[in-house]
Amino acid sequence: MKKILVAYEGMVQSKTLKVAKDMAKDAKAELTVIRVIPFEQAGTSSQTEDSIKALGVSAETYKATRAKAAIKKETEEGLESIGMENCKVLIKVGEPASEIVNAADEQNVDLLIIGSRRLAKEGEVQLGAITERIIRYANKPVLVVK
Amino acid sequence: MKSILVAYDGSENSKLALEKAIKISKHNETAVVVINVIPPELSESSLSKMLLPGIKVQDVIRPGGFKASATGMVEEAVKKAKGDGVNKVKGIVKEGDAADEIINAAEKLDCEMVILGCRGYAKQGRFLLGSVADKVVRYSTKSVLVAR
Numbered sequence: 001m002k003k004i005l006v007a008y009e010g011m012v013q014s015k016t017l018k019v020a021k022d023m024a025k026d027a028k029a030e031l032t033v034i035r036v037i038p039f040e041q042a043g044t045s046s047q048t049e050d051s052i053k054a055l056g057v058s059a060e061t062y063k064a065t066r067a068k069a070a071i072k073k074e075t076e077e078g079l080e081s082i083g084m085e086n087c088k089v090l091i092k093v094g095e096p097a098s099e100i101v102n103a104a105d106e107q108n109v110d111l112l113i114i115g116s117r118r119l120a121k122e123g124e125v126q127l128g129a130i131t132e133r134i135i136r137y138a139n140k141p142v143l144v145v146k
Numbered sequence: 147m148k149s150i151l152v153a154y155d156g157s158e159n160s161k162l163a164l165e166k167a168i169k170i171s172k173h174n175e176t177a178v179v180v181i182n183v184i185p186p187e188l189s190e191s192s193l194s195k196m197l198l199p200g201i202k203v204q205d206v207i208r209p210g211g212f213k214a215s216a217t218g219m220v221e222e223a224v225k226k227a228k229g230d231g232v233n234k235v236k237g238i239v240k241e242g243d244a245a246d247e248i249i250n251a252a253e254k255l256d257c258e259m260v261i262l263g264c265r266g267y268a269k270q271g272r273f274l275l276g277s278v279a280d281k282v283v284r285y286s287t288k289s290v291l292v293a294r
Contacts, residue, residue: 001173019289137274138294141292142291143259143289144289144290144291146286
């Protein structure tokens with residue numbers, strides 16, 4: 001195993017990250033962390049539409065780029081706090097499931113690791129919608145961490 | 147010592163699953179358990195007699211035929227794993243619903259991970275995820291690796 005991609009949703013204490021870290025260490029694989037910002041959350045700017053237009057970019061691109069930079073920094077700091085500063089960080093804007101599936105293909109990874117998002121309802125395990133879509137549409141092996 | 151459970155039915159995808167298990171086990175020296183499940187309608191249970199009331203299963207197949215071939219298949223997988231350098235590996239054959247038996251076995255063995263193929267013998271391209279894989283991913287309390 002050479003390349004592992006792990007989907008990260010902003011919680012450094014998640015089991016998914018720990019599993020990915022251990023597996024990458026055991027296999028001496030290159031670990032990439034991907035975080036996807038959904039379109040609707042990409043806009044965090046207080047800039048007005050007109051001032052953005054003056055820069056010559058669309059409002060959507062502007063907001064997405066700003067959010068991307070901020071989240072990349074936050075992610076890198078989070079990873080550093082748990083001793084994962086050596087992995088590559090990939091920030092994408094768009095629909096999470098398709099961005100993750102595409103990134104796995106682009107990077108030609110050997111394994112994609114995702115969380116399952118468990119809803120604690122008395123022994124019942126439910127998969128998140130994004131998890132489910134990734135398992136179905138990924139072209140690479142997928143590990144669902146529970 | 148934690149272990150990895152591999153669902154093996156001889157299909158191409160299950161072979162990929164076995165290879166993945168061998169790789170992971172070699173890296174961190176976990177034990178590997180290969181499981182094959184015989185569907186209830188093929189085993190000689192009272193249920194199969196109920197499903198096929200007009201046919202005596204014993205007349206059509208030689209006794210224990212499916213169990214023997216399943217055991218043979220699992221042994222082959224075990225041999226391959228051993229040949230590839232996995233020390234702790236064993237095989238088990240169960241009868242019943244494939245997904246249920248895989249989930250139960252994972253629970254019983256308290257394994258670290260279940261590895262299975264994305265589909266078994268279903269026609270190419272017809273489903274993105276087989277029914278067994280789907281059920282195991284959904285209901286297993288253990289981590290599941292879907293091999294492709």
